[in-house]
Amino acid sequence: MREIQAEKLKVKIFDTREAMGQAAAKTVAAKVRELLSAKEEVNMIFAAAASQNEFLASLINENIEWNRVNAFHMDEYIGLPAGAKQLFGEWLKERIFSKVPFKNIFYLDGQAMDVDAECARYGNLLQQHPVDITCLGIGENAHLAFNDPHVADFNDTSDVKVVDLDEPCKAQQVREGCFASNAEVPPIAFTLTIPALLKAPWMYCMVPGIAKAEAVYHTLYDEISEQYPSTILRRHDGTILFLETESASRIKGERALELADN
Helix, strand or coil: EEEEECCCCCCCCCCCHHHHHHHHHHHHHHHHHHHCCCCCCCCEECCCHHHHHHHHHHHCCCCCHHHEEEEEECECCCCCEEECCCCCHHHHHHHCCCCCCEEECCHHHHHHHHHHHHHHHHHHHHHHHCCCEEEEEECCCCCCCCCCCCCCCCCCCCCCCECCCCHHHHHHHCCCCCCCCCHHHCCEEECCHHHHHHHCCCCEEEEEEEHHHHHHHHHCCCCCCCEEHHHHHHHHCCCEEECCCCCCCCCCCCCCCEEECC
16 A cells, blocks of 8 residues: 655555455544544435445445434435436445444435425535535546536535536446436436535545546646546545555656655
């Protein structure tokens, strides 16, 4: 494992996806236990994407008092039928929400008739349960949740909003096997805004795979701006970015300060 750092962002690089996922799960579990030793409940936001597979598979086996943890998810398609396998709530239900006994699981309603009311409802839940930990990934277009570059706003005043998805974002959903073509991807979705995600004092970002190497490069080397939304992670005090050999393949030592070689 190698550790590097870009401004405030700590980066850990592992040899394999499995090693990355296991290490991320142990880190997150340790933080949950630490927080539960000092407070009654912990509030967590989860991402639904293939990048999270190894992490979630390990996390469900960690020793955590899940009945003291409240769970949110960070985005959801609008307009898919209830129970559709592509819904992020369904994806997370299959991989973690049905596997461990959370105190509460708060789902975004992709079938809501009044999308503004649904944004307000979910935003109110986030206000009532201030987030402690965000578990996230980075999109191939460097988005965080569904904050694609054309809708990302580092100064959003809302916690939840409706956005339209850009074509690179849709293409990623197709490549990951969720839809057969860009045209089948729902054009709009709910997303937690970037400030809502960054309210968590602790953020753990799991980004494996060669398809993410370009986004990792932009995250670490480009100017911090909404053009590459994930660059904002370099300003967050409590973020760790977990990578493996493929996703880290474009990292250059002259920019990211090498801290250790283990």
